Amino acid sequence: MDSPKLILLFSGKRKSGKDFVTSIIQQRLGGSSVCAILRLSGPLKEQYAKEHGLDFRRLLDASGYKEKFREDMIRWGEEKRNADPGYFCRLIVRDVPQPVWIVSDARRRSDVEWFRCRYQLQTRTVRVQASEESRRERGWVYTAGIDDAESECGLDQGVAFDWTISNDSDGPLLEEQLERVLRVVRDCLEL
Numbered sequence: 001m002d003s004p005k006l007i008l009l010f011s012g013k014r015k016s017g018k019d020f021v022t023s024i025i026q027q028r029l030g031g032s033s034v035c036a037i038l039r040l041s042g043p044l045k046e047q048y049a050k051e052h053g054l055d056f057r058r059l060l061d062a063s064g065y066k067e068k069f070r071e072d073m074i075r076w077g078e079e080k081r082n083a084d085p086g087y088f089c090r091l092i093v094r095d096v097p098q099p100v101w102i103v104s105d106a107r108r109r110s111d112v113e114w115f116r117c118r119y120q121l122q123t124r125t126v127r128v129q130a131s132e133e134s135r136r137e138r139g140w141v142y143t144a145g146i147d148d149a150e151s152e153c154g155l156d157q158g159v160a161f162d163w164t165i166s167n168d169s170d171g172p173l174l175e176e177q178l179e180r181v182l183r184v185v186r187d188c189l190e191l
């Protein structure tokens with residue numbers, strides 16, 4: 001098994017900016033040779049797309065396409081997770097040689113527990129927070145059955161995050177907040 005120096009587990013609500021923020025961090029660390037962005041939803045979407053004849057690439061982007069299938073993808077993924085909570089975690093950590101791993105979409109307590117159990121010393125948690133107004137400006141529409149379900153609310157309580165990043169246009173400067181995280185990563189990499 002590969003042994004990363006640091007794992008940043010990101011979580012946050014829909015359209016809080018998880019992909020946006022994690023991609024900035026990856027760039028600041030020198031790109032994909034140093035830092036891998038791993039998505040628990042990657043293998044889930046890939047397999048779901050195959051089984052349902054969908055466009056996997058479009059399920060990955062930030063457009064409205066994936067939203068048409070979100071509720072059913074959640075149900076499909078939960079079937080797998082109920083049988084084996086570490087199912088997607090194990091898939092994404094295979095053959096990842098980079099020293100820093102960013103998991104951009106932790107959603108459930110079992111995701112956090114899986115990483116903490118296997119990589120206790122390396123794992124840190126980061127919450128991306130954004131107001132409902134900001135999320136709406138980015139295309140979020142409240143949907144019952146999704147926004148009140150475990151997929152969105154599973155980490156609302158019970159995790160003491162190492163960092164919370166506010167990602168609102170009228171909030172604290174994003175760069176300054178990210179610099180605090182980056183300092184720790186660089187120290188750990190001895191950069």
Ligand SMILES: Nc1ncnc2c1ncn2[C@@H]1O[C@H](COP(=O)(O)OP(=O)(O)OP(=O)(O)O)[C@@H](O)[C@H]1O
Pocket residue numbers: 012013014015016017018019020021062138167168174
């Ligand atoms: N600080 C920001 N400044 C400008 N645009 C932003 C910012 N944060 C997020 N966005 C934009 O908002 C949209 C949603 O962000 P992103 O895809 O990163 O959210 P997410 O939390 O990964 O969402 P989801 O889980 O719903 O896929 C994207 O188009 C992204 O570029």
Ligand SMILES: C[C@@](O)(CCOP(=O)(O)O)CC(=O)O
Pocket residue numbers: 014040041044060066070073074077105107151
């Ligand atoms: C089905 C699901 O993986 C979709 C995640 O999509 P995204 O991270 O919002 O792009 C959510 C879940 O696993 O509950």
